[in-house]
Structures are given as structure tokens and as C-alpha cells.
Amino acid sequence: MIRNLYQIDKHHISKVEYDNTPDDLDENVDHWLEIKVDDRQEIVPILEEHDFDELILKDFVKPSKLHNLRLSSEAMVLNLPISNSENIYVKETLTLMIRPGLLVTIVHQSNQIFTGLINSLNNNPFDLNIDLNYLVYFMVSYVLKKTANHIQKARNEVDDLSKKLDEAPEELDISDIIDVKDNVHNLSNIVEDQYIALQAIPKLRWADGVVRIDDEIGRTIKNYGFILDLTSRLEENIKGVQSHYQLLLQERSNKKLNTLTIIQAIFVPLTLLTGIYGMNFVNMPELNMVNGYFVFLIVIVIIAITELWVFWRRGWFD
Known part of the structure; x- marks a missing residue:
């Protein structure tokens, strides 16, 4: 377990010693x-x-999938879905608790969601007045920024897949498309769950008025629709790639069936001729011809060549 305590001093956040x-x-x-x-x-x-x-303790220890937000007389607890740092398509939970004078965040030990956050706040050029409300706002904005980066990464994977489908479809397997499709779907679920969890934040107010959430968060969340649109387009794009690949597979199958059909069409009249001359009738004049066998071979070759020419003229080989 890693524990870090930071002191928020208006224009600066600094790490301090802490013994629980x-x-x-x-x-x-x-x-x-x-x-x-x-x-x-x-x-x-x-x-x-x-x-x-x-109840607050319970939400910290075991985040509920049904209750992303819990508000009591002393604190607010928000369970915010986020992506795993190592695999952005795996969902984790960031828990934030805010009450007068204290913000507590809990996340998986390997997650780097807030890497660089303190430097960004301390090095801002606007000399902002940092308090708990602004820190929560900045954290939410930071999460949304990370989510946007994850969507861009997923988009690059879909674009690479689409490019490979156009340039070297024979190197592509349906499992590759399904894997990317599942990843995009998982990321889309994370984004939607984030949006649902964040929807209630702008409405929160404590009865005593000591702690509130700034309207800036509300404005930020309103812009979240853009991120939802991006994930929707991603899902549509990967569906388009899958449909394109299935059309290519169908085209390959049709070409194979077309080849088999041509072969079958060539052998139908040849089979008819061999069937006729394979019948055991007494009076079959051609059987007494000296060169009848060779004449028959020449005839079936001419028929086969004629059929191939007709099929070619009609575009069956295209």
C-alpha cells in the first residue's frame, strides 16, 4: 500500500509527513x-x-456497481470508473471522498491516473487559488483528459486495422478484428459509466454550505458528450471494418464457388457424351469407326475450349 498526504496551501500543493x-x-x-x-x-x-x-466506509472498501455516488451529512463518496494503466480496456474504480478540509482518493496500486497532476497544478501560469473544490474539478478534468487519450489510442488501433484490411487483407484474421472490437466495446462501457457517475456531481450541495462542487465541473461534464460521440463513432468504425472483412471473405468464397461452377459447367456436356457412348446398344455406328476414339477426344476438347471462350466473353473469370 502507498500513502501520500498533500497539503493544499492556496497556490501550492506540497507533500507532508503522515502517520495515519x-x-x-x-x-x-x-x-x-x-x-x-x-x-x-x-x-x-x-x-x-x-x-x-x-456506509462511507463500505463504499471505500467495496465500491458498489449500482451506487456510483453516496452523499451523507459529513461527506460525499464518488466511485468513478477509470481505465487500468497497463491495459486501458480493463475497468478499475477511482474512489474520491470529499468532506470539509479533506479529500481522500483510493485507486489500484499500479494505476498512474494522477501522475503529473501535482506538477501541473503547481506550475500553472495563472496563479490559481487551489482549494478542495478546485482540486476535485482538476481531478475530474484530468480523468477526462486521460480518457480522451485512451480513445485516441483505440482510434489508432482501428485505423491500423482498417489500413491493413485495405493493403494486406490476406494477413488479417477475423480474431484480430474481434479483439479490437471487444476492446473498443470495453472502453465505451468505461466512458459511459464515467458519464453516469459524473452526472450527479454538479447538483451536490451540503446542507451547511461548507462544501460544494463548483459549477466548473458541471460545464466540464456537459462537454463530455463529445467524448461519448467519439466512442460511438469508434464502435461504428470497427463495425464497418468487420463488415468490410466479411464482404472480402464472401467475395473469396464466391470466387471459389465460381471456379467450381465453371468446372462443373464444362464437364456437363462432356459427361453427357461419355454417358451416351457408354451405353451398351448393339447398333452404334461410331463404335466401328477406325479413328472414332480420337475423333471423340477432339470433339470434347473443342467443346471444352468453346465453353471456356464463351465464359470468358461473358466475364465469368473477372
Whole structure:
């Protein structure tokens, strides 16, 4: 488990020492407690030190798939679906808890969702007034930025697949398309779940008015429709690639069937002739011809060549 405590001092965020004791926190300064852990059960003692109620604690330890957001008199808990850092098509959960003076985030230990976030805030050229509300807003924006990058990566995979289909379709297998299609579908689900989870944020207000979520987040989420459109277009594109590939497979099958049809058409009259002369009638004048066998061979060759010429003229070999 990795624990980092940051102090939010208006225009700067700095890391401070932390021994899990909430009494050591300066009540006049906002703090962000970042926790990275594989087994969330390990964080129970830490959260109990901060006097979280049972429902809030439950959402931290075992995020609910049905309740992305929980609001109590003392805190808000948001379970936000995000992508795994190593495989963007695998869904994980980022849990954010915000209450007066403290923001707690919990994510999988290997996830790098907030890498570079503090530097971006501290090095901004606008001398912004950083508080918990703005930090939550910045985190949401950061997640959306990461999601947009993931969509771009998925788009590149679809474009590469489409290019390969145009240039070297024989090197492509249907399993390659299905894998990319599944990946795009999984990413689309993550994006949709993010949108659903974020929808409630702009409406949140605490009864005492101490903690609120800035309207900037609401404006950011309204622009989320653009990301949803991107994922929808991605799914349509990969469906188009799959349809194109299936048409190519069908065309290959049709060419094979066309070849078999031509061969069958050539042998139909030849089979008829051999069937006729294979009958055991007594009076068959051609059987007494000295060169009858060779004449018969010449006839069937002429018939076969004539059929091939007719098929070629009619475009059967195109």
C-alpha cells in the first residue's frame, strides 16, 4: 500500500509527513490523502481513524456497481470508473471522498491516473487559488483528459486495422478484428459509466454550505458528450471494418464457388457424351469407326475450349 498526504496551501500543493493520525492535520489547511492499494480491506484502519461512518466506509472498501455516488451529512463518496494503466480496456474504480478540509482518493496500486497532476497544478501560469473544490474539478478534468487519450489510442488501433484490411487483407484474421472490437466495446462501457457517475456531481450541495462542487465541473461534464460521440463513432468504425472483412471473405468464397461452377459447367456436356457412348446398344455406328476414339477426344476438347471462350466473353473469370 502507498500513502501520500498533500497539503493544499492556496497556490501550492506540497507533500507532508503522515502517520495515519488525523489529529496531526492542520484544521486550517485543506489536505489530500492519496491511497494506492491492491486490497482495499487494508485501508479500513486508516479510514476508521478519520471517523468515517459505516456506509462511507463500505463504499471505500467495496465500491458498489449500482451506487456510483453516496452523499451523507459529513461527506460525499464518488466511485468513478477509470481505465487500468497497463491495459486501458480493463475497468478499475477511482474512489474520491470529499468532506470539509479533506479529500481522500483510493485507486489500484499500479494505476498512474494522477501522475503529473501535482506538477501541473503547481506550475500553472495563472496563479490559481487551489482549494478542495478546485482540486476535485482538476481531478475530474484530468480523468477526462486521460480518457480522451485512451480513445485516441483505440482510434489508432482501428485505423491500423482498417489500413491493413485495405493493403494486406490476406494477413488479417477475423480474431484480430474481434479483439479490437471487444476492446473498443470495453472502453465505451468505461466512458459511459464515467458519464453516469459524473452526472450527479454538479447538483451536490451540503446542507451547511461548507462544501460544494463548483459549477466548473458541471460545464466540464456537459462537454463530455463529445467524448461519448467519439466512442460511438469508434464502435461504428470497427463495425464497418468487420463488415468490410466479411464482404472480402464472401467475395473469396464466391470466387471459389465460381471456379467450381465453371468446372462443373464444362464437364456437363462432356459427361453427357461419355454417358451416351457408354451405353451398351448393339447398333452404334461410331463404335466401328477406325479413328472414332480420337475423333471423340477432339470433339470434347473443342467443346471444352468453346465453353471456356464463351465464359470468358461473358466475364465469368473477372
